[in-house]
Amino acid sequence: MEILKYMEKYDYEELHFVQDKQSGLKGIIAIHDTTLGPALGGTRMWAYKSEEEAIDDVLRLARGMTYKNAAAGLNLGGGKAVIIGDPRKDKNEEKFRAFGRFIQGLNGRYITAEDVGTSVEDMDLIHEETDFVTGISPAFGSSGNPSPVTAYGVYKGMKAAVKEYFGSESLEGKVIAIQGVGNVAYHLCKYLHEEGASLIVTDIHKEPVKRAVEEFGAKAVDPKEIYEVESDVFSPCALGAVLNDETIPKLKAKVIAGSANNQLKENRHGDMLFDMGIVYAPDYVINAGGVINVADELYGYKRERAMKKVEQIYTNLEKVFEISKRDQIPTYLAADRMAEERIERMRQTKSTFLPNEKHILRNRLK
Ligand SMILES: NC(=O)c1ccc[n+]([C@@H]2O[C@H](COP(=O)([O-])OP(=O)(O)OC[C@H]3O[C@@H](n4cnc5c(N)ncnc54)[C@H](O)[C@@H]3O)[C@@H](O)[C@H]2O)c1
Numbered sequence: 001m002e003i004l005k006y007m008e009k010y011d012y013e014e015l016h017f018v019q020d021k022q023s024g025l026k027g028i029i030a031i032h033d034t035t036l037g038p039a040l041g042g043t044r045m046w047a048y049k050s051e052e053e054a055i056d057d058v059l060r061l062a063r064g065m066t067y068k069n070a071a072a073g074l075n076l077g078g079g080k081a082v083i084i085g086d087p088r089k090d091k092n093e094e095k096f097r098a099f100g101r102f103i104q105g106l107n108g109r110y111i112t113a114e115d116v117g118t119s120v121e122d123m124d125l126i127h128e129e130t131d132f133v134t135g136i137s138p139a140f141g142s143s144g145n146p147s148p149v150t151a152y153g154v155y156k157g158m159k160a161a162v163k164e165y166f167g168s169e170s171l172e173g174k175v176i177a178i179q180g181v182g183n184v185a186y187h188l189c190k191y192l193h194e195e196g197a198s199l200i201v202t203d204i205h206k207e208p209v210k211r212a213v214e215e216f217g218a219k220a221v222d223p224k225e226i227y228e229v230e231s232d233v234f235s236p237c238a239l240g241a242v243l244n245d246e247t248i249p250k251l252k253a254k255v256i257a258g259s260a261n262n263q264l265k266e267n268r269h270g271d272m273l274f275d276m277g278i279v280y281a282p283d284y285v286i287n288a289g290g291v292i293n294v295a296d297e298l299y300g301y302k303r304e305r306a307m308k309k310v311e312q313i314y315t316n317l318e319k320v321f322e323i324s325k326r327d328q329i330p331t332y333l334a335a336d337r338m339a340e341e342r343i344e345r346m347r348q349t350k351s352t353f354l355p356n357e358k359h360i361l362r363n364r365l366k
């Protein structure tokens, strides 16, 4: 990949490579767009097979956060970080503290939080070195693990998507097929079970499936079977790129609503779903609960206020469906349009002069 060409194409601002020999830290921080505010996005720890793979991932994820934060109505731009390493084997205190110091060096242009492979404990270590971190322990008056809140947002968003297709938001009696029963989906299952939905679950690990079967009466299926089970809703809560040429023709569900990031392998798969009449809740709109929750820490965390904001995912999706119907475009494009229009409106607002400590008037305005 020609990195600067790619950055120009999608209008990225910065890409930082960070290395600390003593701790073994190798990481990359990408800042996509800070029109709306400082870039907020999690740190992913993953055993990437090559540097190229890590660069590709961090760039794609950072841009995704620009859209996610904009569509969620947050005053935050988009960024993301990756640490190269196996989260089960390669974590140590020095690594996260070294990483925290690099984040501090960006002086607030990038704020981090949890993502795949990182935890509240890791954020607490980063917090030893910088205040530009969220998702830290409730002991610090912060929001802690974002997954249960992401799940609440997905639950609310699923109701909006079900209403769009079936005319009623009720999930009672609906059959929901859930791919991956990890941190987010476990809590999602709880909400769905409480409302009287029937659950079909799958996971590559036995333990989480067993728990969902025992606690929520879920039916377990093999990971390969989840696409073709008879269901009303398919909820991808594991990996990205699961909506593709191979899986879409198998789907029996009428609604797709799940937490996974980057669910569409390519944009044209969103076009396919639209042509098939399937209601697809765009991933970054429905899974914004976690980032909405951690962003509230920047105001001084209040759980009740954060949850109220997370509930707005329902209305955000209603807007997306409305744009999709009005302009006869797939929902993923409608969501992009909604996010881009907000960024553009705010960019124009910012053209109004506001003095700061570096401006020509700084000595006169004291
Ligand atoms: N945690 C959050 O707050 C949050 C916020 C926004 C988006 N997301 C996204 O939601 C998804 C789930 O996040 P999580 O925190 O619950 O992760 P997790 O790792 O706890 O759960 C993912 C689960 O999927 C399973 N899995 C992996 N590959 C699978 C496959 N091929 N088939 C079936 N199951 C498979 C894993 O075994 C695991 O149990 C991820 O894509 C993540 O990026 C999470």
Ligand SMILES: CC(C)C[C@H](N)C(=O)O
Pocket: 040, 041, 042, 068, 112, 113, 114, 115, 116, 135, 146, 261, 287, 288, 290, 291, 294
């Ligand atoms: C800031 C984090 C809680 C964001 C989360 N990892 C996401 O992908 O939305």
